[in-house]
Amino acid sequence: MCGIVGVVGKTEIAPILVESLCRLEYRGYDSCGVATLNSVGVEVRKDVGFVQEVAYRQKFASAHGGLGIAHTRWATHGGVTRENAHPHLSCDGTFAVAHNGIISNHEILRRELRGLGHRFSSETDTEVFPHIVEEIHRSGISVEEAFVRALRRLEGSFAIAMISSRDPEKIYCARQRSPLVLGIDSGRHFFVGSDVNAFLHFTRRAVVLEDGEYAVLSRDGYFVRAIADGRTRSKPIMEINWSLGETEKAGYRHYMEKEIWEQPDVIRRAMEVSQKEIVAVARLMRAAKRNVLVGVGTTYYVSLFGQYLFAGLAGEFSPAFSSDESGELLMMDRETLLLAISQSGETFDTLQTIRQAKADGARTAAIVNVPGSSMTREAEIVIHQNSGPEICVISTKAAMAQMLLLMRMALELGYLRQHPPAMENLDLLREIMELPDLVETMLRNQQLQIRDLAHRFSNRRNWFYLGRGLYTPIALESALKMKEVTYLHAEGMAAGFLKHGTLSLIDEETPCVFLIPPKEAKDLYDLTMGSVAEVRARRGKVIAFAFESGGGKFDEEVILPKASVWLAPLLHLVAGQVLAYETALVLGRNIDRPRSLAKSVTVS
Ligand code: AGP
Numbered sequence: 001m002c003g004i005v006g007v008v009g010k011t012e013i014a015p016i017l018v019e020s021l022c023r024l025e026y027r028g029y030d031s032c033g034v035a036t037l038n039s040v041g042v043e044v045r046k047d048v049g050f051v052q053e054v055a056y057r058q059k060f061a062s063a064h065g066g067l068g069i070a071h072t073r074w075a076t077h078g079g080v081t082r083e084n085a086h087p088h089l090s091c092d093g094t095f096a097v098a099h100n101g102i103i104s105n106h107e108i109l110r111r112e113l114r115g116l117g118h119r120f121s122s123e124t125d126t127e128v129f130p131h132i133v134e135e136i137h138r139s140g141i142s143v144e145e146a147f148v149r150a151l152r153r154l155e156g157s158f159a160i161a162m163i164s165s166r167d168p169e170k171i172y173c174a175r176q177r178s179p180l181v182l183g184i185d186s187g188r189h190f191f192v193g194s195d196v197n198a199f200l201h202f203t204r205r206a207v208v209l210e211d212g213e214y215a216v217l218s219r220d221g222y223f224v225r226a227i228a229d230g231r232t233r234s235k236p237i238m239e240i241n242w243s244l245g246e247t248e249k250a251g252y253r254h255y256m257e258k259e260i261w262e263q264p265d266v267i268r269r270a271m272e273v274s275q276k277e278i279v280a281v282a283r284l285m286r287a288a289k290r291n292v293l294v295g296v297g298t299t300y301y302v303s304l305f306g307q308y309l310f311a312g313l314a315g316e317f318s319p320a321f322s323s324d325e326s327g328e329l330l331m332m333d334r335e336t337l338l339l340a341i342s343q344s345g346e347t348f349d350t351l352q353t354i355r356q357a358k359a360d361g362a363r364t365a366a367i368v369n370v371p372g373s374s375m376t377r378e379a380e381i382v383i384h385q386n387s388g389p390e391i392c393v394i395s396t397k398a399a400m401a402q403m404l405l406l407m408r409m410a411l412e413l414g415y416l417r418q419h420p421p422a423m424e425n426l427d428l429l430r431e432i433m434e435l436p437d438l439v440e441t442m443l444r445n446q447q448l449q450i451r452d453l454a455h456r457f458s459n460r461r462n463w464f465y466l467g468r469g470l471y472t473p474i475a476l477e478s479a480l481k482m483k484e485v486t487y488l489h490a491e492g493m494a495a496g497f498l499k500h501g502t503l504s505l506i507d508e509e510t511p512c513v514f515l516i517p518p519k520e521a522k523d524l525y526d527l528t529m530g531s532v533a534e535v536r537a538r539r540g541k542v543i544a545f546a547f548e549s550g551g552g553k554f555d556e557e558v559i560l561p562k563a564s565v566w567l568a569p570l571l572h573l574v575a576g577q578v579l580a581y582e583t584a585l586v587l588g589r590n591i592d593r594p595r596s597l598a599k600s601v602t603v604s
Contacts, residue, residue, distance in 0.1 A: 002074050002086070002100040002598075003027035004180070005198040006161040006171040008067035008217050009189035015061045016189065016202070017070040018051070023197045023247060025051045026255075026391050026592065026599040027100075028074025031085035033058075035096035036065030041165040042096045046085040050593070066219070067171055069161040069192075071098035074598040077106070078123030088127040090134035091118055095164045097133075099126040100194055100602065101178035104156030129160065143167035144216060147174075151214065151227050157348075157602070161192050174214035174227060178602050179346045179374060182207040182215055182222060184237055190217040195346075195370065196240050197389060200247055204240045208372040238372055246388040254591040255392035256485070260577050261443060263400050264436035266387045270401040271432060275412075277383050278405070281339065281365045282412035284381065285310075288363060289335035291318035294326055296349050296601075298395040298480060299341040299402065304473035305569070306339075306406035312470065313407070313422045313566075314414035323349035327356070336362040341406075343390055343398035345373025346602050354378055367405050369398050392592045393599045394484050396577045399477065403570060404432060431564050438561045439574055446558055447578055453543060453556060454582035457511050463490040464506070465576065466498065466535075467515035467569075468528045474569045475515055478576025484594050485584040495531035506540040513579070514554070515572040516546035521565040529553065545575045 003024030007013045017034050025032075032054050033046025043065070045058040051072055055061065060070075071086035078084040087096040103109070106125035109132065114120075118131045132153055137146035143164050151160070157177035163170075173180060173192040183191030183199030183206055191199035192215065196206050207224070209215060213233060215224045224233045252258035285291045291310070293303035303320035310318040321330055323340070330353065332338060338357040342350050345368040354375060357364050366379035369387050376382045385401040411429065414422020463482055467475035472494040479492030493502065495514070506512065512535045517524045532542055532553060544554035547562055560571045584591050 002194070003072040003198070004069070004098045004100050004159055004161050004192070004194045006069040006098075006163070006173060006192040006217065007189055008171050008219055010066065010219055012064065013066055013068050013189075014063040017068050018055050018060045019201060020191070020193065020198045021051050021055070021070045021072055023201065024194060025072050026393055027194055028072050028598045029593050030073050030075045030080040031082070032070070032072040033085045033087055034060050034063055034068055034070040035087040035098070035163060036063040036068035037163050037165060037168050038065040042089065042093055042163060044087055044089060044096060046087065047082050048080055048085065067163060067169070069096065069098045069163055069171065076102060077125045083122045084124050086126060088122060088124065088130055090130035092134060094166050095130040095133050095162060097126060097130045097160060097162045099129060100159040101157035101176070103128060103154050103158060105154070109153065129154070130162070133162065137166065143170075144172065147172045148214060148227060148230065159194060169218050171217040172214065173209075173217070175209040176211050176227070180209045181372060182209065182217070184222070190222050192217060196242070196372065197247060197391075200240065200242060204242070205237050206240055206372055207235045207237055208377070210377070240371055242389055247391060254581075256394055256396060256581050256591050259390055259392055259397045260574065260581060262388070263397050263574060264440045266397040266401050267404060267432070267436045267439065269386045270404040273383060273386065273405060278408045278412050280381055281383065282409050282416055284337050284363055284365060285316070285318070285339070285409070285413050286416050288337035291316065291337045291339065292330060292332070293318055293320040293339050293341065294323045294350060294353050295320075295341040296323040296347060298399050298477060299343065299350070301473045301477040301480065302341050302399050302402045302406070304476065305403050305470070306410070308470040308473065309406050309410035310413065313410040313419070313425060314417060315419040315421070316413060316417070323347070323353045326353045330356070332357045332360040332362040334361040336360075338362050338364045340364065340366040340375060340379060341402050342366065342375055343369045343395050344599065345370045345375035348602050351375060351378065367402050369401070393594055393597050394481060400570065400573060403573070407432070407566065425566065428564070428566055431567060435563070435567055435570065438563055438567075438571060441561045442571055442574060443578070446560065446575065449558055450575065450578045451582045453558070454579060454586050457543070458486075458583045458586040460509060460511050461489060462505065462510055463488060464502070464510060464512040465490060465492040465515070466495040466512055466531060467572070468495050468517070468531070469524050470566070471515040471517060471524070471528070471569050471572065474572045474576065477573065478513065478580070481577055481580035482583065484597060485580050485591055486587055486589055487595065488583070495528055498531055499534055503534060503538060506535055506538040508539040508541065511541045511543055513543045513545065513576070515569065516544050516550070518547045518563070518565055518568050545572050
């Protein structure tokens with residue numbers, strides 16, 4: 001939820017810290033701060049606000065020192081105040097700490113430390129840590145030993161970075177259930193970051209810390225050891241094949257816009273994922289008695305889309321669960337395969353579900369975007385979707401790739417099972433190859449029309465997104481996009497559900513975005529048109545994303561390029577993204593960093 005970066009190098013590092021912090025800001029943006037080590041000791045600058053504005057106000061870039069840590073916060077414990085911003089200091093100001101995660105026993109530790117005379121200046125759980133290190137260090141042991149002993153006192157989750165004027169050449173960092181990666185720019189800088197975006201502008205060489213490991217970085221190198229017994233761990237260096245250009249806005253106004261427009265390319269990359277990997281998951285699914293799909297937020301809706309695909313193309317009931325609820329609902333055993341979906345690969349609830357599945361003896365597979373993330377290491381089989389960095393807090397392109405990969409799996413499973421719809425749709429793979437052009441055409445031709453709709457309807461407080469069958473998850477996902485980025489109320493639902501209660505909310509003020517299937521999907525088309533009529537009868541405003549004109553049956557219609565029945569919902573997906581984006585633009589929202597949200601939710 002928060003972003004951490006630490007850098008040690010042979011030059012002044014404050015400008016690097018600021019740049020890295022800007023690149024991590026999507027992880028949290030309530031407040032931020034830096035701590036550097038220089039001849040005076042530890043120097044902390046921090047405040048409430050976005051990175052660029054605080055960095056300017058507090059003159060981050062002029063903080064002296066050849067090593068330092070920085071943090072961008074998304075508040076969990078304690079309000080959004082300067083005091084609660086990281087880094088936090090020990091009483092004597094010699095230890096500075098930045099932390100991501102939740103120290104669950106912080107209240108007990110705080111009481112204990114107060115009893116020993118420590119004074120606290122924030123409400124955060126994090127602040128206990130520098131005080132524990134300071135306390136332990138008083139006994140005359142090394143900073144490393146004090147750091148490790150302090151780590152052993154913590155319960156909960158943490159990614160921690162610490163500097164100390166008592167050992168001014170080093171950065172200490174550790175990981176327990178919160179992501180942390182080292183960046184190796186040999187001979188120049190060594191980095192620690194919450195994810196690779198912290199250092200991708202310097203190096204693509206990364207070392208991923210595992211739970212229970214700590215690392216010490218200096219100008220000359222680094223080592224990794226186990227928190228439990230201090231044994232040195234030898235760690236492979238991985239090359240991250242994301243290019244720096246992918247993390248820039250490249251002329252687009254927002255990352256969201258850029259990522260929407262990247263989708264043609266993202267589709268091609270999803271099609272480049274080797275068939276061997278798809279077959280491996282399909283075979284596991286075939287062998288399992290029960291297949292369960294899991295994600296949360298957008299990836300829950302992606303899973304739900306998968307549920308329809310597996311039912312339709314493979315004749316397989318594979319229920320989708322939202323991972324935040326799976327603890328209560330999921331029964332897993334040796335005969336279950338859990339297929340998890342995640343852009344970040346770090347989402348706490350989904351990661352926990354994978355861990356629970358493994359503990360129950362289930363098989364696990366995952367579709368993940370971020371290389372080196374926890375899920376890529378913890379799931380048994382991993383499909384790397386290779387969509388490139390998704391910086392905007394709102395997921396767009398990652399969801400598109402995940403849906404396509406699920407479609408490929410469903411087709412393969414259907415083929416293995418000789419399920420007739422799969423056999424009749426073997427051409428689908430070829431059709432997907434045409435999807436990039438369709439998406440591009442759609443973006444070029446329909447963006448202006450959608451923009452016009454956004455201008456005319458942005459004053460409406462309540463929106464509905466309605467679809468049937470395979471189009472239902474897209475309706476839910478489109479409503480989520482609208483909520484996240486515009487702060488307007490939007491509800492997505494199966495159109496057939498409407499008359500069982502929600503219809504009472506429909507009046508002439510309510511825009512209802514209908515995802516109309518192509519006419520070839522006759523049953524779905526007729527059912528959807530039935531719901532259109534119900535809304536119109538209550539004077540609701542029907543905005544149709546359709547493949548041909550409704551001949552007066554809709555109030556507004558956006559005609560999308562013709563696509564086959566299975567691919568049509570993906571064009572609706574893009575249209576929904578554009579409508580949310582354009583409406584947010586009209587309303588002047590903070591598009592890439594909407595209020596109260598963070599890109600990667602690594603706490604429960
Ligand atoms: C998407 O727009 C959201 N911001 C959010 O729902 C996200 O999809 C969810 O938190 C899951 O994240 P993940 O894909 O990184 O696991």
